[in-house]
Amino acid sequence: MKTLWMTLKFLLFFTLLTGVIYPLLITGIGWTIFPRQSGGSLISKKGQYAGSILIGQEFHDKRYFFSRPSAVSYNPLPSGASNFSVTSKELAKLVRERQLKFTVENGLDSLISVPPDMLFASGSGLDPHISPSSALLQLERVARVRQFNKEQRQKILVLIDSLTESPQFICLGEPRINVLLLNLETDKIQ
Amino acid sequence: MNALDVSQVLLYLVLLIILTPVLGGYMHKVFSGERHFMLPVLGWLEKFIFRVTAANPEQGMGWKTYTWSLLLFNLGGFIVLFLLQLTQNLLPLNPAHLPGVSWHLALNTAVSFITNTNWQSYAGETTLSYLVQMIGLTVQNFLSAATGIAVMLALVRGIVGRSSLLGNFWADITRIILYVLLPLSVILAVVLNAEGVIQNFSQPVTVLTLEGGKQVLPMGPVASQEAIKQLGTNGGGYFNVNSAHPFENPTPLTNFLEMLAILLIPAALTYTYGKMSGSLKQGYTLFTCMMIVFLAGLLISLYAEYHMVSPAGKGLVLEGKELRFGNTGSVLWTVATTVASNGSVNGMIDSMSPLTGMTAMFNIMLGEVVFGGVGSGLYGMLLFVFLTVFIAGLMVGRTPEYLGKKIEAFEVRMALTGVLVPGVMILLFAAIASVTRPGLEGLNNSGPHGLSEILYAFSSAAGNNGSAFAGLNANTVFYNLTLAVTMLFGRFGVIIPVMAIAGSMAVKKVTPPSVGTFRTDNLLFIILLTGVILIVGGLTFFPALSLGPLAEHFLMHSAVTF
Known part of the structure; x- marks a missing residue:
């Protein structure tokens, strides 16, 4: 039961960190420094x-x-x-x-x-x-x-x-x- | 092949050899809890996560608790990813209004990503929303990679440790992600982004082509996923054609960096292993053995790819290849991605020469131990080390031992289980698929190449590789389910025996080496180990390979078509 709780807490944490914060950080950097490339080099x-x-x-x-x-x-x-x-x-x-x-x-x-x-x-x-x-x-x-x-x-x-x-x-x-x-x-x- | 092609290959090898001790040494510091330069940057986040989850990183786990935590963690990831796909039409960040994914495809993809296989029955740009790609796939790219390294750490601690405790699973994955996977991904993602890999949340862009037609360009957060996809030996593409897509891999430079990222961590882990076992020579022994098999495959593939006989005669064959990577860039990638259980592709292996396809398949069939997946390559390799030590022990009539600990019946049984389970799955399911209608309906090519397509699919799934002879239409109930089962067995059918070995090795007494001890860090051992890998891995599949790619190779030279 304790392990189950741990699983949920760590899943939530890593989802936020690697699934939300990380892509948003890269998007932020991209749109600041390389807006043309980020948007598909149109x-x-x-x-x-x-x-x-x-x-x-x-x-x-x-x-x-x-x-x-x-x-x-x-x-x-x-x-x-x-x-x-x-x-x-x-x-x-x-x-x-x-x-x-x-x-x-x-x-x-x-x-x-x-x-x-x-x-x-x-x-x-x-x-x-x-x-x-x-x-x-x-x-x-x-x-x-x-x-x-x-x-x-x-x-x-x-x-x-x-x-x-x-x-x-x-x-x-x-x-x-x-x-x-x-x-x-x-x-x-x- | 010209001098430039050769220098590209050499540059690749030199960089890999230089970076191995650099990254390997750093990872050793991270995993053993020593001070390292990322601590001041991200140490607060580590403390924060341990505080909010109330996890105690110092509390060691026995092998059963460690395994149990790992399995539950992966099961949790599976459920989340499965449900996300089924309900993506109801969730935000779906600007293309893609419908929910069918249950069997969602099941296959979820299994595929938690097992670090990243097999693609789906075409990313027309199947999955930005949300699923981000908080589903990208997250599992990190977690499955971290799981592989964690299992490796537990095994190594079992082998060299002095207590029954194998470390703390939660502490391990947190440190692996925070200090290794995440920083490397950020660096790679930014460089890829600068070179043209897209990173946005825009709607698909409709453009008016020069001739007045319409072309709809898919968009999305690609760079962030691409980086971890390569570094974590995941390989599941954002787009259908994976790294052949110009938005995933726009220039020769991105191609080179993505290729380097495939082998970077698996190679460096051999050095980490050397550090952990207290003898760098042990690590370099494994590295050398891996390098030998890798180079052999590379040379065969390069030769085969430059000596094809095609409908156009004897010249270069560029079917399924991108001009910006060239022939050599495509072959090098193919060999790297298949030894490493990565599975990303930058050219279509289905269309490459029969011998290149066979090398790719063979690399996977060896059990993904030549560099292999992050962590999984090394623990798979250690299974072969046990077998080799055991066989050598039989030959000289001494009790086999490795790093001072005795290898006994239990370890050998477990090691054999871990080595044979994937092979059994490959041959069993490939046999079923090649004699049943649902199996044959998916084929894109006939003749021996058709058999290769089936054989490759199950090898890729069992080896948790994920690359494909992509002509095979695998998005059917039959393939989605059989491949999902194969992936699960290929992953956890190896992890559980490995953890059991870790548990039993951990409590063994260490005997100091004597003159009679069989050395495991010299040339003789490298030769023996390579031999065991090739014989155990190779002979099992030789009959199947002769009927598929080998037969096709000879028929190609007689200009037979199907």
Whole structure:
């Protein structure tokens, strides 16, 4: 009976400490020092939220650079992956389709090897990045659809270069480029 | 793999090795009641809690009282968490108006979190309210981790102590949380938050995408939960895809820190153990043995992951992986999270190479003793130490002893029980699931990979790991209930024998070491111990693994698909 009482008292205490005070403390610190990050690193465009810098979006319009394939079509409710095994027939079919689609849409030689990030869906279904080589392979198509001249096309090239994120602290992660940012900036090119 | 990949792995190992004595030494001070630098900061809170609860931290408990307190404490946590989920629609902090959780899912999740498994049959962002995530899940993240360390402390005190008393359970969990888990979590949460992990109580945000579509972004207090989820080897994600989600793990730096947090405390506890047993070499022996098995698994997985044959040919396979972590960052995480009973994922293990999946599964099947869960890894490892000492004793024909105390029939029986219970649960339920309709209906892949999905689920539950071949749809009555039973046996089926050993060891007389004493702190012992772990853990599952991932590995190389 005494142990039961102790249990209740300690449960209540730790619920308050680790379930209420602790999250509120972190929220307090967050909103004081890093309000943007705490709120989801949102970007606004014309006074409206246009997305989060961390969450990828799906692009169909050929004026835009395309994101990686996604098992949930970039709908975050809920996030998800295909979970296909490497020996799955369905995955094999999808990969062939994506290979074909990517080369045709970008007017590439059918023998070109498409970067793996454009062939395989991400873990979250919300991956905001593509590899710099995937961006470069889409460059001609984007420039063509937008009827860009040489100088404007050059500007996209500079954009890709400047937006490419190197591995953090030299050795962490892969070189990558944020698709949403790239498309937002491409829209600004005159 | 290039030089940068190698340096990431090396950096990880070096930091882990450096931090082990630092944190381990600090934890020893905390657990033994010595003065330490957090006392002036939080000592008042400790005094306060002991005063209001009228608990006497000096009052030692025998093994039965200690175990009883622990079980009741966990039962209490279960009831609270279960009821919170069922009634979340009536409670505040539910801005997305999520309905109450179904009884079998709530049962599974409550068991999952009190057992430090944190298996996810649920998709956090569409199932649980902020309130449940905070005062339900976050709290159990702390409490189940503290429970694991408390059991370890009781066992070690039983082994090295001179009285039948194993310490005070309430004092132990209070100190573990106040001085170890909470400060580390605050630091990690703030850093994660700074890098972009969200922390708020806002409504889900609707954004107008660039192409004019709508995207609803889930919100919530994520950073605070993420920190303890990694540090306490819990692993239950705020979101469905766990640490693959950009709001849980936005950058390569957060990825690295979250990975480091997985093994930090389990590794450091080996040093704490060395201090407690009065011989650092005993601690380093266990650390070395763990490191050997960890590195072996890591090398196999890295090799396998860079030599896959996929529908796209021989190049890199990024299915289920996030670009910002890369291949190496995903593999390192997978191995760390499975040796450590953490179970968080940053890439989908279901889609990784068959041998990576097998290594992950094998790590869990070994009983989560390679670093293992916080506390539970070390007490599980000590069970294997007993078995090794016993087997070595049989070979040379002497009564086996460990740290001066005799290991007798009772301890060996209990140690074997603790080692075998999870294995029995895995094979029994996996067998049932692979021949019944409700078991097979949940599969996402066919062929040998389907068997792997089932085998992985029950291994994960029995090892209290929580990671998954996530294609398996486990949110069914069949899986929710069978997995819940497996988790309970996997946790308490080990804790109770461990506590019994602690009780019986505590009252044994200490004989001073002689020339004939079998040493447990040298290379020979490391080799024996590693052998016992691999043979006992490995051979039990070899037939099952051959039919699942091994078969798939060879079929993959013959380009067979299912």
